Amino acid sequence: MAMVFITGSTDGLGRAAAEALLDCGHQVLLHARSIQRAGTIGEVASRASGVVIGDLSKAADVGAVADQVNAVGRMDAIIHNAGVYTEPDRGSTPEGHARSLAINTLAPYLLTARLDRPARLVFISSGLHRGGEGSLDDLDWTRRPWDPARAYAESKLHVVALALALARRWPSVLSNAVDPGWVRTKMGGATAPVDLETGQRTQSWLAVSEDPAALVSGQYWHHLRRERPAPQAADPAFQDQLLAKLGELTGVVLDA
Numbered sequence: 001m002a003m004v005f006i007t008g009s010t011d012g013l014g015r016a017a018a019e020a021l022l023d024c025g026h027q028v029l030l031h032a033r034s035i036q037r038a039g040t041i042g043e044v045a046s047r048a049s050g051v052v053i054g055d056l057s058k059a060a061d062v063g064a065v066a067d068q069v070n071a072v073g074r075m076d077a078i079i080h081n082a083g084v085y086t087e088p089d090r091g092s093t094p095e096g097h098a099r100s101l102a103i104n105t106l107a108p109y110l111l112t113a114r115l116d117r118p119a120r121l122v123f124i125s126s127g128l129h130r131g132g133e134g135s136l137d138d139l140d141w142t143r144r145p146w147d148p149a150r151a152y153a154e155s156k157l158h159v160v161a162l163a164l165a166l167a168r169r170w171p172s173v174l175s176n177a178v179d180p181g182w183v184r185t186k187m188g189g190a191t192a193p194v195d196l197e198t199g200q201r202t203q204s205w206l207a208v209s210e211d212p213a214a215l216v217s218g219q220y221w222h223h224l225r226r227e228r229p230a231p232q233a234a235d236p237a238f239q240d241q242l243l244a245k246l247g248e249l250t251g252v253v254l255d256a
């Protein structure tokens, strides 16, 4: 049985994946942005191996989350699930970053750098990443007028590129990205066509399954099928440029 860490597991797809994995006998380490939010998780929390706390918009909290997870031990799999959708404005984190960049892109990058290296990494992206192709020139939205949909799309393209870059860089780790579809969650809204059970299935499967089809790396998935991501996300040159930019923005460089 595997030990899986899931970011953003107070609600939505993260909590649904936690429930599904626990139901199959796996161990799950949950994550909430605050103690107050941890208190709302419900019965899943009582079956989990613990709940780590930290607001992923703040670099100090991201570091604290990494310390809490590493104190539990090396994870077999990590599902980078936490995310925000269209933020009304750029915002500014304690480090001065755009909030959606910090939560959706920088946090999974920093956690990947800080956490003991797992056997499997799963990054939750979105089909909307296809609208995020473009230059890496203004990753942090300091020069462009704020465009919430574009910022979300770019952050989800970063996540696919990061997953595929890690697959190249760390051959011993299975690293994949998932588009869960448009799912009925707080983010997806009540009219979304995909139910939670379907929406969580691919990432849970990639995290723990011994099915040969799941034991692959560097793939982009949608509902248990591999799909082609946006060309830029799959481009090694773009991936390397992105990693370099993330290193500059965070001051943290990924190990080779």
Ligand SMILES: NC(=O)c1ccc[n+]([C@@H]2O[C@H](COP(=O)([O-])OP(=O)(O)OC[C@H]3O[C@@H](n4cnc5c(N)ncnc54)[C@H](OP(=O)(O)O)[C@@H]3O)[C@@H](O)[C@H]2O)c1
Pocket (backbone or CB within 6 Å): 007, 008, 009, 010, 011, 012, 013, 014, 032, 033, 037, 054, 055, 056, 057, 080, 081, 082, 083, 084, 085, 103, 124, 125, 126, 127, 179, 180, 181, 182, 183, 184, 185, 186, 187, 188, 189, 192
């Ligand atoms: N739903 C969809 O249709 C859809 C489609 C494509 C991709 N996705 C992706 O799927 C993932 C999960 O989305 P969802 O639909 O389950 O959304 P959700 O219901 O809004 O859940 C998002 C999770 O992320 C957490 N989170 C957000 N900001 C955080 C922060 N600063 N620090 C710590 N935790 C934070 C939330 O915590 P709180 O509960 O405290 O807010 C919550 O646990 C996201 O990456 C999203 O981009 C969703």
